[in-house]
Amino acid sequence: MSEDKLTRNISISIFLISLASEIAWAVENQFYNDFLSETLIGLGQTEIVPLAIALLVNITTIVGTIATIIIGSYSDVLGKRKPLLLYGIILWAITTALFPISALFSFLGFGVVIFTAILFDSIMTFFGATTRNAGLNAYVTDITTLKTRPKAMGIVQITLLVSFLIVYGALGLLVDFIGYYVFFIIIGLLVGIIGLLGVKN
Numbered sequence: 001m002s003e004d005k006l007t008r009n010i011s012i013s014i015f016l017i018s019l020a021s022e023i024a025w026a027v028e029n030q031f032y033n034d035f036l037s038e039t040l041i042g043l044g045q046t047e048i049v050p051l052a053i054a055l056l057v058n059i060t061t062i063v064g065t066i067a068t069i070i071i072g073s074y075s076d077v078l079g080k081r082k083p084l085l086l087y088g089i090i091l092w093a094i095t096t097a098l099f100p101i102s103a104l105f106s107f108l109g110f111g112v113v114i115f116t117a118i119l120f121d122s123i124m125t126f127f128g129a130t131t132r133n134a135g136l137n138a139y140v141t142d143i144t145t146l147k148t149r150p151k152a153m154g155i156v157q158i159t160l161l162v163s164f165l166i167v168y169g170a171l172g173l174l175v176d177f178i179g180y181y182v183f184f185i186i187i188g189l190l191v192g193i194i195g196l197l198g199v200k201n
Contacts, residue, residue: 006148009201011155014140016198017085018156021132022163024096024191027184028124030167032056032099035180036117039103045110052114056121063122064129072134081139082199088131089195095124097188100181131195 006014036056037049075084102116136156144152167187175183 006144006151010143010152013198013201014136014152014155015159016194016201017089017136017139018132018159018198019162020089020093020191020195020198021128021136022159023167023187023194024092024124024128025132026163026167027096027187028060028121028128031172031175031180031183032117032121035100035103035184036114038180039106039113039117040110043106043110043113048110048114052117055114056118059118060121060125064125064133067126067129068133071130072138075134075138081135081142084135085131085139085199086196088127088135089199090192092124092127092131093188093192093195095120095127096191097185099124100184 033053033056036052040046040049040052071084075081078084099117099120102113102120105112105116140149140152140156171183171186171190174186178186
């Protein structure tokens with residue numbers, strides 16, 4: 001690799017992996033909360049929504065932080081990033097698609113719905129932190145030089161904006177028409193396909 005230029009394959013790989021990651025995070029940050037809120041309101045538990053959302057956000061943030069530190073350190077010792085990205089993307093996509101299953105436990109009470117939603121989101125966040133925070137950041141560092149790294153990180157930042165256009169500008173408009181279950185399945189497939197293309201590239 002040239003010391004002054006990112007290769008085409010590396011640029012595409014970074015773009016696709018980062019885009020898949022940002023799409024998943026955008027959905028988790030917005031639509032997980034919306035889905036849980038609407039589920040609880042449907043159960044007549046409007047007053048519990050703020051507490052449920054606060055618990056969801058705080059607990060998953062802790063999980064993501066711990067996962068980043070532990071898995072990031074482990075990948076440094078292992079010295080291999082691709083397996084981390086490969087399996088992380090696959091499991092991240094699957095857990096993203098499965099999140100709405102938490103609402104299926106509503107017959108057991110709203111407490112179970114909150115617990116399962118936090119559990120599923122925490123699992124998803126673990127794989128997300130593994131892939132994006134621990135895996136991709138280290139991968140970019142490994143395959144770039146001090147001269148090419150700013151461009152690589154610029155590509156990563158661009159994917160944040162692109163993911164907003166995809167999630168909020170396009171797919172988000174479909175929720176009212178296709179429902180949350182189909183929506184999350186589509187997002188899971190999108191994350192998996194884009195991410196795996198990036199890892200393969």
